[in-house]
Every structure is written in structure tokens, then in C-alpha cells.
Amino acid sequence: MPDSPVPTPIDTLLVAIRAVVGERGLLTEPADTAPYAEDWRRLYQGRTPAVVRPAGAEEVAAVVRLCAEAGVPVVPQGGNTSMVGGATPAADGSELVLSLARMNRVRAIDPVDLTLTIEAGVTLKAAQDAAAEAGCLLPLSIASEGTAQVGGILATNAGGNNTVRYGNARDMVLGLEVVLPDGTVWNGLRRLRKDNTGYCLRQLFVGAEGTLGIITAAVLKLVPRPRETEVALCAVASPEAALGLFTRFQAHDPAAVQAFEYMSGGGMGFVLKHIPGANLPLARPSEHYALVELATPRPDAGLRAALEAVLEQALADGLVQDAAIAESDAQRAAIWRLREEHSEAQKREGASVKNDVSVPVSKVPELIRRATAACEALIQGVRCVPFGHMGDGNIHFNLEQPEGADAAWFLAQDHAIMDTVNEVVRDLGGSFSAEHGVGLLKPYMMPDWRGGAELAVMQRIKHALDPRGIMNPGKVLP
Ligand code: MLT
Numbered sequence: 188m189p190d191s192p193v194p195t196p197i198d199t200l201l202v203a204i205r206a207v208v209g210e211r212g213l214l215t216e217p218a219d220t221a222p223y224a225e226d227w228r229r230l231y232q233g234r235t236p237a238v239v240r241p242a243g244a245e246e247v248a249a250v251v252r253l254c255a256e257a258g259v260p261v262v263p264q265g266g267n268t269s270m271v272g273g274a275t276p277a278a279d280g281s282e283l284v285l286s287l288a289r290m291n292r293v294r295a296i297d298p299v300d301l302t303l304t305i306e307a308g309v310t311l312k313a314a315q316d317a318a319a320e321a322g323c324l325l326p327l328s329i330a331s332e333g334t335a336q337v338g339g340i341l342a343t344n345a346g347g348n349n350t351v352r353y354g355n356a357r358d359m360v361l362g363l364e365v366v367l368p369d370g371t372v373w374n375g376l377r378r379l380r381k382d383n384t385g386y387c388l389r390q391l392f393v394g395a396e397g398t399l400g401i402i403t404a405a406v407l408k409l410v411p412r413p414r415e416t417e418v419a420l421c422a423v424a425s426p427e428a429a430l431g432l433f434t435r436f437q438a439h440d441p442a443a444v445q446a447f448e449y450m451s452g453g454g455m456g457f458v459l460k461h462i463p464g465a466n467l468p469l470a471r472p473s474e475h476y477a478l479v480e481l482a483t484p485r486p487d488a489g490l491r492a493a494l495e496a497v498l499e500q501a502l503a504d505g506l507v508q509d510a511a512i513a514e515s516d517a518q519r520a521a522i523w524r525l526r527e528e529h530s531e532a533q534k535r536e537g538a539s540v541k542n543d544v545s546v547p548v549s550k551v552p553e554l555i556r557r558a559t560a561a562c563e564a565l566i567q568g569v570r571c572v573p574f575g576h577m578g579d580g581n582i583h584f585n586l587e588q589p590e591g592a593d594a595a596w597f598l599a600q601d602h603a604i605m606d607t608v609n610e611v612v613r614d615l616g617g618s619f620s621a622e623h624g625v626g627l628l629k630p631y632m633m634p635d636w637r638g639g640a641e642l643a644v645m646q647r648i649k650h651a652l653d654p655r656g657i658m659n660p661g662k663v664l665p
Pocket residue numbers: 270330347526527529530541543575583585
């Protein structure tokens with residue numbers, strides 16, 4: 188009789204995990220696990236023996252406990268839309284992926300408390316829809332909201348289009364449920380506006396990118412749904428003119444500015460070229476664009492009149508060259524699509540290097556000018572496509588490979604490119620990662636930017652909560 192093969196420790200672990208999550212909760216076929224092992228940008232090709240898909244927090248806890256005992260690392264994953272490889276397992280096949288996708292229930296919504304209690308695997312779009320059905324607004328909007336999930340959004344402290352008015356993901360969190368690296372469940376699903384009782388643990392997990400524990404559910408703040416929304420796309424003469432327009436809207440009514448985005452002519456050109464159905468609602472293309480969204484829950488706020496008044500004056504003063512105001516939901520969506528499809532269009536155009544940087548708002552035009560000059564001097568023919576959240580001082584200073592260049596050659600220069608942009612960013616008092624986080628791509632920058640006491644404290648916190656280093660290894664900390 189042939190000997191049966193000796194189970195390897197990972198096989199033993201998977202048997203125990205299968206007993207917790209069942210057949211439905213475990214993927215082991217390479218064809219099934221492959222999509223979870225590669226990031227959206229295709230920068231990292233990981234490998235994993237299994238993707239675990241628990242159905243609830245207790246299952247997550249049991250799985251993490253088993254992994255902790257076996258010393259096998261866990262990579263939490265939501266919608267897998269990270270721009271920095273934050274949810275991708277290592278290439279050596281030593282890490283399990285834990286997908287939150289099956290935990291997709293809206294647990295409760297309270298229009299009086301203005302709170303939404305929701306599981307980690309709900310997509311941001313579904314969470315927004317649930318809030319809207321209750322007559323409220325979840326004021327967080329990002330380009331990947333149809334795929335990105337609440338757990339990942341909180342773990343990475345996503346920013347997005349409405350930060351200018353409502354802040355980042357962290358500003359929306361009242362409570363969290365978290366599975367700690369030893370498999371303990373911390374139920375902090377409180378929905379209090381005031382709770383001043385010691386260290387604010389929930390904020391420790393927001394932005395930790397899954398290195399301290401796994402967020403399984405959250406209580407999010409809602410706001411009253413806007414009664415009036417106006418969106419305009421403007422052709423502007425320069426980044427300075429875009430900033431000037433922003434300050435005029437802010438001066439007029441800061442409570443109404445819900446988004447203020449900048450786009451370069453190059454980036455818009457890629458959208459018009461690659462995205463089916465994309466059309467420019469202006470007479471002619473421009474070198475620079477601004478997208479403004481105003482919104483208010485107040486009845487009779489007269490937003491349209493305010494928008495027109497600010498734009499008319501800006502046209503008269505030469506800040507704005509042309510503007511299109513959306514007349515319907517469909518036109519609003521079409522204008523937003525020109526902005527939201529920037530990343531997809533850049534992907535279709537070829538290889539790109541991303542710099543998700545922030546500077547004080549007043550320095551954005553200088554950032555765009557200086558970083559463009561520095562990158563064009565570094566790589567002949569490189570195409571700079573800065574765009575993003577001008578109202579937050581957060582520009583995606585992305586670079587597209589020179590036409591006809593080899594993609595691998597271009598990507599191999601990513602550190603040189605990022606360092607070149609970051610030199611300008613540092614000089615302007617900015618940050619090397621405004622909203623995408625650190626992930627696998629940028630831990631090497633941490634000693635330089637956050638070294639000393641700050642990084643030392645982060646490392647001590649990591650060690651205190653995850654002494655065996657099993658939670659999302661290789662991410663955030665160098
Ligand atoms: C966006 O705002 O569309 C994303 O954060 C972008 C990116 O850098 O591609």
C-alpha cells in the first residue's frame with residue numbers, strides 16, 4: 188500500500204480553516220486565487236495557497252487565531268483596488284489572503300442619529316445607496332467606489348472627491364469592530380458623537396492598512412442628503428487660474444463646495460481617446476480644467492445663481508475661458524466620468540508611475556510647474572498628467588511613459604521618478620502619500636519622511652499588537 192503524503196503545515200492549517208469557513212469560504216485552485224494575488228495596477232504578482240472568505244466576524248477571528256498559532260501571515264483584502272499594493276500577498280506563496288467580500292450586510296441605518304452600521308465587505312457604492320435610500324448622504328466618493336469595500340476604505344483612510352468638505356474616511360468613523368492579530372474580536376461599534384474615554388483606538392486601525400488588525404464592521408457618520416447639486420466643467424488658463432477659481436467659490440460659500448478637481452489637458456486627452464462615450468462638453472480642448480461641484484441640503488439656497496455669478500465674473504476676469512454647467516443627473520454623471528476615468532485611461536495608454544502627493548493648497552500650482560519641469564528633465568518625452576483633488580492640495584502627479592517607449596524600462600525608473608517629484612513635494616512642505624497610503628510600494632520612503640520618534644512609535648505599536656508580525660507583512664513599515 189502506498190504511503191499517504193505527509194501533510195505540510197499549510198495543508199494542516201487549511202483543513203482547520205475549512206472546518207471553520209466551509210467549502211464556500213475557501214478557494215485553493217490557482218485559477219480561483221490568482222485574481223486576489225495581483226494588484227489593480229499589476230505592479231505585484233503575488234502567490235497564495237488559499238483565499239479565505241469568512242462569512243462573519245467570529246469566523247474571521249477563528250481563522251486569524253489559527254493563523255497566529257501556525258505563524259502564517261494573513262493579508263486582508265477588500266475590493267483589491269489599492270494603488271500601492273496594499274492588499275497583495277508576497278510572491279513566495281507564504282501568506283493567506285483573507286477576503287471580506289462575503290461580509291456584505293448593512294446592519295443598521297438610523298436617519299435620526301445619522302449613522303450607518305455596515306460590514307467591511309459592502310462596496311462603497313452599495314453603502315452610498317443604502318444611505319440615500321434612508322434620505323441621507325454618505326459623503327465619501329472615490330473613483331473605484333463600485334468595487335472598493337468599506338473595510339479597505341477605512342483600513343487605508345481613503346480620501347477622494349469630497350474631502351474638501353467632509354474630510355477623509357477617518358472623519359466619518361464613529362465606531363469599529365476589529366479582529367486583532369491574536370484572534371480577539373474588539374467590538375467598538377459605538378455610535379456616539381462624544382466619547383472621551385482614553386486612547387482613541389478606532390483611529391489606530393483607520394489608515395493602518397491592515398497591519399494591526401482586520402476591520403470587520405463600522406459605524407459611519409452620515410449627513411443630510413443635498414437638495415440641490417450643481418456641477419460645472421471649466422476650461423482654465425493655468426493651474427494658478429484653477430486655484431483662483433477655487434478660492435472664489437470658497438469665499439462665496441465654503442459650505443457649498445463639495446468637490447474641486449483639477450485636470451490637465453494631457454490627462455483629459457487620454458480619457459477622450461480611450462473611454463467609450465466620453466465627450467468634452469466645451470467648444471474646444473484646453474491645457475487645464477477645473478471641475479467644481481456645489482451641493483446643499485438647504486431648500487432655496489439658490490446654488491445655480493451662485494454658480495453662474497462666480498463663473499461669469501471669472502470669465503470676465505480671464506480666470507475661466509469656457510464653462511459647461513450640467514443640466515441633468517445624466518450630464519452631471521458625464522462630467523464626473525471625465526474625471527473618474529483618468530486612472531483607467533492612463534492604464535490603457537500605457538505604463539504609468541503614480542505620485543499621490545499633497546502640498547498646502549496654495550502651493551498646488553507651484554508643485555505642478557516644478558514637478559513637470561523636473562520630470563521632463565529626467566526622462567525625455569515623459570508625459571506628465573497631473574490631476575486630482577486641488578481643493579485638498581492633493582494632486583495625483585502621474586507620469587505616462589514616453590510614446591513608443593518600453594513599458595518595463597519606464598517602470599524600472601519608478602524610484603527615480605518618485606524621488607524627483609518628492610524632492611519638490613518636500614520643498615513645499617508636503618507629503619509623499621496623500622490618500623493612497625504606503626502599501627508595498629512606499630515603505631522604503633518611511634525612514635526618510637517619518638523616521639525618528641514617529642516611526643519608532645509606529646514600530647512599537649505594531650510590535651505590541653502583532654508581536655509575531657502576521658498581519659499584512661511588508662506593508663507600511665520598512
Ligand atoms: C483618483 O483620484 O482618481 C485616484 O486616487 C487616482 C490615481 O492616482 O490614479
